[in-house]
Amino acid sequence: MPGFFENIPALSSHGYDCRLLMPEYGSSISPGETAEPIPMVFISQDEVLMHAKVGADFFLWEGRKIGVGEILKIE
Numbered sequence: 001m002p003g004f005f006e007n008i009p010a011l012s013s014h015g016y017d018c019r020l021l022m023p024e025y026g027s028s029i030s031p032g033e034t035a036e037p038i039p040m041v042f043i044s045q046d047e048v049l050m051h052a053k054v055g056a057d058f059f060l061w062e063g064r065k066i067g068v069g070e071i072l073k074i075e
Helices: 045-049
Strands: 002-004 016-020 040-042 057-061 065-070
Touching: 040 045
Parallel strands: none
Antiparallel strands: 002 016, 002 057, 016 040, 057 065
């Protein structure tokens, strides 16, 4: 699913495909539930990680906004 960064000009023109690493998280998430932290990876890591910083906000899109998040750690 794509992740979008509205407040990072270099990344705001389109979404970046990402994957939530649910097996590492260890459980499912129900709609409306708050969960943290959930490991995730961006398919275009080099492009995203050169601009994204800890504290950056993003949202996940699947035909509509399905979740919001904040980058807590970059590895």
